[in-house]
Amino acid sequence: MNELIEVESLSKHFGSIHAVDNVSFAVKRGEVLGFLGPNGAGKSTTMRIITGYLPPTAGTARVCGQDIQTHPIEAKRRIGFLPEGAPLYGDMTVLAFLDFIARIRNLNGAQKKLRIEYSVARMGLEEVLYQRLETLSKGFKRRVGFAQSILHDPDVLILDEPTDGLDPNQKHHVRELIRELGVNKAIIISTHILEEVDAVCDRAVIIDRGRVVFDGSPIEFHAKSKHHNGVALRVTSATAAQVTKLLKGLPDVAAVEQTGTSAGHVSMIVVPRNGRFIADAVGTAIRQNNVVVDEIHTEAGKLDEVFRQITVGEERSALR
Amino acid sequence: MRELIIITRRELGAYFATPLAYVFLVIFLGASGAVTFFLGNFFTRRQADLESFFGFHPWLFLVLIPAVGMRLWAEERKSGTIELLMTLPVTTTQAVVGKFVAAWLFTGLALLLTFPIWISVNYLGSPDNGVIFASYVASFLMAGALLALASCLSALTKNQVIAFVISATACFMFLMSGLDLVLGVFKGWAPDYLISMIASMSFLTHFDTISQGVLQLPAIIFFLSMMAVCLFINVQVVELKKAG
Numbered sequence: 436m437n438e439l440i441e442v443e444s445l446s447k448h449f450g451s452i453h454a455v456d457n458v459s460f461a462v463k464r465g466e467v468l469g470f471l472g473p474n475g476a477g478k479s480t481t482m483r484i485i486t487g488y489l490p491p492t493a494g495t496a497r498v499c500g501q502d503i504q505t506h507p508i509e510a511k512r513r514i515g516f517l518p519e520g521a522p523l524y525g526d527m528t529v530l531a532f533l534d535f536i537a538r539i540r541n542l543n544g545a546q547k548k549l550r551i552e553y554s555v556a557r558m559g560l561e562e563v564l565y566q567r568l569e570t571l572s573k574g575f576k577r578r579v580g581f582a583q584s585i586l587h588d589p590d591v592l593i594l595d596e597p598t599d600g601l602d603p604n605q606k607h608h609v610r611e612l613i614r615e616l617g618v619n620k621a622i623i624i625s626t627h628i629l630e631e632v633d634a635v636c637d638r639a640v641i642i643d644r645g646r647v648v649f650d651g652s653p654i655e656f657h658a659k660s661k662h663h664n665g666v667a668l669r670v671t672s673a674t675a676a677q678v679t680k681l682l683k684g685l686p687d688v689a690a691v692e693q694t695g696t697s698a699g700h701v702s703m704i705v706v707p708r709n710g711r712f713i714a715d716a717v718g719t720a721i722r723q724n725n726v727v728v729d730e731i732h733t734e735a736g737k738l739d740e741v742f743r744q745i746t747v748g749e750e751r752s753a754l755r
Numbered sequence: 756m757r758e759l760i761i762i763t764r765r766e767l768g769a770y771f772a773t774p775l776a777y778v779f780l781v782i783f784l785g786a787s788g789a790v791t792f793f794l795g796n797f798f799t800r801r802q803a804d805l806e807s808f809f810g811f812h813p814w815l816f817l818v819l820i821p822a823v824g825m826r827l828w829a830e831e832r833k834s835g836t837i838e839l840l841m842t843l844p845v846t847t848t849q850a851v852v853g854k855f856v857a858a859w860l861f862t863g864l865a866l867l868l869t870f871p872i873w874i875s876v877n878y879l880g881s882p883d884n885g886v887i888f889a890s891y892v893a894s895f896l897m898a899g900a901l902l903a904l905a906s907c908l909s910a911l912t913k914n915q916v917i918a919f920v921i922s923a924t925a926c927f928m929f930l931m932s933g934l935d936l937v938l939g940v941f942k943g944w945a946p947d948y949l950i951s952m953i954a955s956m957s958f959l960t961h962f963d964t965i966s967q968g969v970l971q972l973p974a975i976i977f978f979l980s981m982m983a984v985c986l987f988i989n990v991q992v993v994e995l996k997k998a999g
Contacts (some may be wrong), residue, residue, distance in 0.1 A: 487842055488841050507846075522835030524765070525834065539762070539843050539844070
């Protein structure tokens with residue numbers, strides 16, 4: 436039972452709208468899955484089904500082997516969930532709220548105290564413990580929502596946009612925490628910040644209009660870019676034409692694209708054929724021809740470009 | 756059961772965390788006293804009973820019970836906390852009943868706090884305390900049935916004002932269903948059995964039966980089953996609304 440979250444041909448229809456359409460994936464222990472997609476792609480709906488809030492139209496989800504439809508309570512016990520927007524009972528204090536969640540999660544006495552202290556310390560909530568939730572800033576609310584989800588040390592964590600509304604320091608902190616927790620849990624985080632995929636995820640699933648359009652590692656995600664393994668150069672305008680001609684002649688180079696000009700310099704990307712590794716060949720060619728280069732580095736491939744390519748590309752074919 | 760109690764405790768705490776509880780208690784106690792003494796002519800009747808006190812309870816409840824009930828589910832849906840609550844390891848029934856019990860206990864507290872009037876009447880004369888006790892029970896049961904109705908209706912909307920208006924209307928219909936005001940709407944086209952069924956649903960009639968001092972089983976069962984039916988529908992409505 437290595438796979439803690441199993442999603443099987445999940446579909447959810449709201450009237451004629453297919454919010455989730457035949458989605459399948461699984462998450463193992465020790466894996467952090469990044470759930471990506473444009474707004475309204477069905478990310479939140481999928482997460483709501485896995486956590487047992489919404490019933491699916493077809494298919495099912497299992498958490499630690501427990502079917503969310505036939506054994507909802509058993510499955511819910513094993514899930515920590517941060518809903519979208521981190522809704523909280525505004526009239527409670529932070530401590531009273533965490534106490535309520537801990538009790539309902541069947542934590543009592545010393546264990547309850549210990550777990551609340553742990554969550555409070557991890558999320559840095561000491562200074563607001565006796566404040567009412569409605570008076571807290573967006574960032575603190577999000578952190579309380581996160582603290583609530585890890586109280587019972589669940590095997591499965593499902594976090595809907597956990598870093599939304601946090602400042603860069605807090606984002607960094609939360610990502611570190613997710614990485615750390617991800618070692619022995621199965622975690623799904625939804626996000627529309629693509630850098631987060633590199634920062635915390637072992638795997639990315641991209642959905643668009645309810646369908647899975649990509650499922651793979653962050654490296655495979657990068658590799659989808661035509662610029663993956665490309666070489667970015669910056670040379671003076673005078674030599675640009677010569678360099679372009681020179682590099683185009685290399686066997687594994689598909690194209691040389693100009694990406695911009697500034698102050699007498701030209702930036703360009705050497706695009707490899709079929710994602711081959713060309714840095715060495717480009718370097719050698721430049722050295723042998725004594726070209727002066729201001730800047731040179733290899734490209735991993737831009738995620739937002741791949742993201743657009745995958746999700747917008749689908750849209751075009753659908754329009755046709 | 757454990758989960759139910761935890762939810763009830765949280766809900767009760769929520770009443771007292773906001774001004775709602777205090778506003779409600781002050782208005783209820785103030786109004787019940789005022790109507791008893793001014794409209795009910797407590798003194799000039801020169802009778803040692805609390806008829807003039809309990810007689811106004813249905814009308815106080817008509818305004819105040821929907822005010823307590825409207826937030827039960829409408830607020831939960833509006834703020835999105837329903838998503839949090841329903842993904843905790845609790846059943847919908849536990850959540851619905853837990854919230855209802857909290858609201859019912861709260862109105863029970865309001866009733867308990869009217870004890871000075873009971874002391875007054877005992878000081879002034881020698882009333883039949885059995886009748887007074889029965890009246891309190893009747894009032895508490897009626898409050899519960901109205902609350903269950905209001906709770907069920909509040910699950911239909913995210914808007915508390917709409918929940919209040921619909922609940923108040925529904926409470927009015929159920930209170931008055933034995934009177935011509937409501938029956939007149941049905942007379943003329945509805946079959947007789949339907950009219951007598953509607954008439955038999957009257958909260959007012961059942962309330963009067965118990966508060967006359969006889970703890971009549973049918974009336975008690977009526978209120979309890981009214982609560983059960985409303986809460987059952989409440990569970991279905993919550994399930995239905997979150998699904999869609």
